[in-house]
Amino acid sequence: MAEYCRCGRQAVQRTAWTQSNAGRRFVGCVGGRSGCNYFRWIDEPMCLQGRVVIYGLRERVRALEEEMAQNASLREEALEAPRQEHSYWFYVCAMVLFVLVIVLCNSNDEDN
Structure with missing residues (x-):
């Protein structure tokens, strides 16, 4: 089922590649930080x-x-x-x- 951000657009799934969250997937606004800044982790934190x-x-x-x-x-x-x-x-x-x-x-x- 599609998930929508606060600005009404369909949220997109991405993968974080920062050192603290490498490989961790999340859903966020298609506009990123310049959009509505909607954000939700999909995966649990890794060891x-x-x-x-x-x-x-x-x-x-x-x-x-x-x-x-x-x-x-x-x-x-x-x-x-x-x-x-x-x-x-x-x-x-x-x-x-x-x-x-x-x-x-x-x-x-x-x-x-």
């Missing part, structure tokens, strides 16, 4: 050891996600570098060819 373990695991997950994001951006940069290097050499070769064409055309004009 200290459970809170410490859950919070520690959450922090490890967060650190691993950040590391994965950094590795992904490094991989993208590593893949992009050869492309940039190839385009650089393409332009160098094109310029050399352009200069050769101009020199050859000028030498043909002087021969005539």
Whole structure:
């Protein structure tokens, strides 16, 4: 059954990730603190050891996600570098060819 907050909107279920309530679910106003500030815990408080373990695991997950994001951006940069290097050499070769064409055309004009 739907639960409504004091401002008349349907309350939403969320999970707290603070150190003192890690993993504990609650129902609150969809507007949060900027709404009517309606709040009700769903779960009973957890023992200290459970809170410490859950919070520690959450922090490890967060650190691993950040590391994965950094590795992904490094991989993208590593893949992009050869492309940039190839385009650089393409332009160098094109310029050399352009200069050769101009020199050859000028030498043909002087021969005539």
